[in-house]
Amino acid sequence: xxxxxxxxxxxxxxxxxxxxxxxxxxxxxxxxxxxxxxxxxxxxxxxxxxxxxxxxxxxxxxxxxxxxxxxxxxxxxxxxxxxxxxxxxxxxxxxxxxxxxxxxxxxxxxxxxxxxxxxxxxxxxxxxxxxxxxxxxxxxxxxxxxxxxxxxxxxxxxxxxxxxxxxxxxxxxxxxxxxxxxxxxxxxxxxxxxxxxxxxxxxxxxxxxxxxxxxxxxxxxxxxxxxxxxxxxxxxxxxxxxxxxxxxxxxxxxxxxxxxxxxxxxxxxxxxxxxxxxxxxxxxxxxxxxxxxxxxxxxxxxxxxxxxxxxxxxxxxxxxxxxxxxxxxxxxxxxxxxxxxxxxxxxxxxxxxxxxxxxxxxxxxxxxxxxxxxxxxx
Amino acid sequence: xxxxxxxxxxxxxxxxxxxxxxxxxxxxxxxxxxxxxxxxxxxxxxxxxxxxxxxxxxxxxxxxxxxxxxxxxxxxxxxxxxxxxxxxxxxxxxxxxxxxxxxxxxxxxxxxxxxxxxxxxxxxxxxxxxxxxxxxxxxxxxxxxxxxxxxxxxxxxxxxxxxxxxxxxxxxxxxxxxxxxxxxxxxxxxxxxxxxxxxxxxxxxxxxxxxxxxxxxxxxxxxxxxxxxxxxxxxxxxxxxxxxxxxxxxxxxxxxxxxxxxxxxxxxxxxxxxxxxx
Numbered sequence: 335x336x337x338x339x340x341x342x343x344x345x346x347x348x349x350x351x352x353x354x355x356x357x358x359x360x361x362x363x364x365x366x367x368x369x370x371x372x373x374x375x376x377x378x379x380x381x382x383x384x385x386x387x388x389x390x391x392x393x394x395x396x397x398x399x400x401x402x403x404x405x406x407x408x409x410x411x412x413x414x415x416x417x418x419x420x421x422x423x424x425x426x427x428x429x430x431x432x433x434x435x436x437x438x439x440x441x442x443x444x445x446x447x448x449x450x451x452x453x454x455x456x457x458x459x460x461x462x463x464x465x466x467x468x469x470x471x472x473x474x475x476x477x478x479x480x481x482x483x484x485x486x487x488x489x490x491x492x493x494x495x496x497x498x499x500x501x502x503x504x505x506x507x508x509x510x511x512x513x514x515x516x517x518x519x520x521x522x523x524x525x526x527x528x529x530x531x532x533x534x535x536x537x538x539x540x541x542x543x544x545x546x547x548x549x550x551x552x553x554x555x556x557x558x559x560x561x562x563x564x565x566x567x568x569x570x571x572x573x574x575x576x577x578x579x580x581x582x583x584x585x586x587x588x589x590x591x592x593x594x595x596x597x598x599x600x601x602x603x604x605x606x607x608x609x610x611x612x613x614x615x616x617x618x619x620x621x622x623x624x625x626x627x628x629x630x631x632x633x634x635x636x637x638x639x640x641x642x643x644x645x646x647x648x649x650x651x652x653x654x655x656x657x658x659x660x661x662x663x664x665x666x667x668x669x670x671x672x673x674x675x676x677x678x679x680x681x682x683x684x685x686x687x688x689x690x691x692x693x694x695x696x697x698x699x700x701x702x703x704x705x706x707x708x709x710x711x712x
Numbered sequence: 713x714x715x716x717x718x719x720x721x722x723x724x725x726x727x728x729x730x731x732x733x734x735x736x737x738x739x740x741x742x743x744x745x746x747x748x749x750x751x752x753x754x755x756x757x758x759x760x761x762x763x764x765x766x767x768x769x770x771x772x773x774x775x776x777x778x779x780x781x782x783x784x785x786x787x788x789x790x791x792x793x794x795x796x797x798x799x800x801x802x803x804x805x806x807x808x809x810x811x812x813x814x815x816x817x818x819x820x821x822x823x824x825x826x827x828x829x830x831x832x833x834x835x836x837x838x839x840x841x842x843x844x845x846x847x848x849x850x851x852x853x854x855x856x857x858x859x860x861x862x863x864x865x866x867x868x869x870x871x872x873x874x875x876x877x878x879x880x881x882x883x884x885x886x887x888x889x890x891x892x893x894x895x896x897x898x899x900x901x902x903x904x905x906x907x908x909x910x911x912x913x914x915x916x917x918x919x920x921x922x923x924x925x926x927x928x929x930x931x932x933x934x935x936x937x938x939x940x941x942x943x944x945x946x947x948x949x950x951x952x953x954x955x956x957x958x959x960x961x962x963x964x965x966x967x968x969x970x971x972x973x974x975x976x977x978x979x980x981x982x983x984x985x986x987x988x989x990x
Binding site: 526527528533580582583628671674677680688693697703 | 757758784785806807808809810811812860863864865866867868870872873874876877880881885913952953955956958959962963965966968969974975976977978979980981982983984985987988989
C-alpha cells in the first residue's frame with residue numbers, strides 16, 4: 335500500500351477531498367501500527383488468539399470429562415470432594431488451561447457443569463484448584479435481602495468453610511442464612527460495630543486463605559476466584575482495585591483521599607486508594623498470624639502493619655463496589671458518621687505506623703538547609 | 713527565557729509603562745516604618761534576578777510597612793540589591809531553607825500583620841493586598857492562598873494529597889488544598905503568639921496547630937503559585953522536596969495524635985473493641 339506524500343505543483347489547486355485525506359490518514363496509522371509492532375508482539379497476539387479459541391475447545395473437553403467422571407462412580411460417591419479430586423486428576427493429565435486463572439476458571443466451570451449434568455449428582459462446586467484451604471467470612475447486619483444471594487455465590491467456590499457473623503440483626507437475616515446448609519453461623523444479638531465482625535470471624539476461621547465479604551454486596555463467584563487464587567499463589571493481602579471507578583481528585587471524598595495518603599506515606603503509592611476497608615479482600619494465614627485477628631477491626635491499621643511487616647500486598651481484581659454499595663443512614667455525604675470513623679481509622683493507622691518506624695515514616699528529614707542548597711543549585 | 717517569562721506572568725501588566733520607567737533603576741527606595749502595621753518577610757537565596765521586582769511589589773502592599781529579607785547561602789548580588797533598595801536585611805552565609813528563613817524573619821518582625829512571600833517569583837502587590845486586608849481588617853488570624861494545585865487527575869501530586877488529607881483530618885475540608893506550606897500567606901500577631909515561632913519551621917504543623925487551637929484560618933485569595941514556581945531538577949531520581957513536605961504533614965498528624973489521642977478525637981461509632989482477642 336503506497337501512501338507517501340504526492341508531489342503537487344506549487345499553487346496548484348488542492349484536489350484531494352477531506353474524506354480521502356481521512357481515509358489516507360487511517361491507512362497510514364494502521365500501516366504504522368503494523369510496522370512498529372515487534373515480531374514478539376505479533377507472536378504474542380497470535381498466541382492470545384489461539385488461546386482464546388482453544389478455551390472453547392477446552393471447555394468442551396472439560397464438560398465431557400466432568401460428565402464421564404460423574405457417570406463412572408456410584409451416585410452416593412458423587413460429592414464435592416470427588417468432583418474436586420477428579421478434576422484435579424483430569425486437569426493434571428489433560429488440562430490445557432495452564433497456570434492462567436482464566437483458563438483454569440473456564441475448564442473448572444465447564445467441568446462442574448458437565449459433572450452436575452449427570453442426574454443424581456449431589457455436590458456442585460467450581461473446582462478452582464487451590465493448594466491451600468479457604469475460608470469465607472461474611473459479616474451481616476440486617477441484610478435479609480442480599481445475604482442469601484451472597485452465600486449462594488460463595489457456595490459455588492471450593493471453600494472449606496463459610497463463616498457468617500450475624501450481629502445486631504433485627505430482620506430475617508438469621509433465617510435467610512440458616513437456609514444454607516454448609517454455613518457456620520456466629521450470632522451476636524447486639525451490634526459489634528464496624529469491622530469487628532471481621533476480626534471475630536477471622537479468629538474462628540481455620541483456612542489458610544481468608545476471604546472477607548459483606549452481606550450486602552453480591553459479587554459473582556467468578557470474580558471472587560481471583561482473590562482465592564492470588565493468595566493461594568503467595569499473595570498475603572489481596573485487595574480489590576477500585577481506582578477505575580473513582581472520579582478525578584477534586585471530586586473524591588475525604589475517605590478516598592486519606593486512603594491514598596496512607597498508601598503514599600507507607601511507600602506504596604501504587605496501591606492508590608485501595609484499602610482493607612473495602613471488600614472483597616483476602617488474607618493469607620501468614621498475614622493473620624503476623625497481624626493478629628484483633629488488628630482487622632481497624633482495617634487501615636491492619637494494612638499499615640501489613641506493609642511495615644513486609645507482607646506481599648497487591649490488587650488482584652477490579653470489582654465495582656462503589657455503585658452497588660448500599661446507602662444507609664449515616665454513610666452518605668461529606669463528613670458523615672461512617673466517613674469520620676474511617677478518617678479516625680486512618681489517623682490510628684498513621685499513629686501505629688509512626689510507633690514502628692518513626693514520625694516521618696522514613697520520609698526525608700534531610701536538613702532543610704541542605705535541601706535548599708541542592709535545589710538552589712539545580 | 714521561557715522560565716523568566718513565566719515567572720513574570722503575574723506582574724502587574726495593567727500599569728502603563730511610563731509609570732514604571734519613572735521609577736527608573738536607582739531612584740526608588742523602600743521606606744521601613746519604625747512602627748509598622750505590616751511586615752513583609754522574604755527568605756532569599758541567590759535570587760538577584762527577581763529580587764528587585766519582589767522588593768518593589770512588597771513595598772507597595774501597605775503604606776505602613778517594613779520589608780525584611782532573610783538572605784541565606786547567597787553568593788550573588790541578592791544582599792546588595794536588598795540593601796540598596798532599603799530593605800531590612802538579615803544575612804546568613806549558609807543556606808537555611810524557606811521555612812527556617814520565615815521563622816527568622818518573623819522573629820525580627822515588628823508589624824501586627826506578617827506577610828510571607830518568596831523571593832523567586834514576582835507577585836504584583838494587588839495580589840498580595842487581600843492577604844494583608846483579611847488579617848488587618850477582616851478578623852482572620854491566618855490568611856491562606858486559596859490555591860490547591862492541579863486536581864484534575866485521579867492521582868494528584870503527593871504534596872497536594874497531603875494538604876487535602878491534613879485539612880480533612882482537621883475537619884476543615886473547605887480549606888481544600890490551602891496550607892501554610894504555600895505562599896503568599898499572612899499571619900496576625902496573635903496567631904504568632906499562640907502557635908509560637910518554632911512551629912513556623914514546619915508549616916503543616918503550624919497550620920494544624922492554628923486550626924485546632926481555634927484560630928480563624930481563611931483561604932482568602934488565589935494566586936496560582938504552582939504555575940509560577942520554577943521547575944527544579946530532581947535530586948537523585950526522587951523529589952526530595954515532596955518527601956520533606958509529606959513528612960512535615962506527618963509531623964502535623966503526630967502532633968494531633970499527641971494532643972487529641974490515637975484517633976485525634978474521631979468517633980469509633982459502636983465498635984466493641986472489648987470483644988477482640990489478639
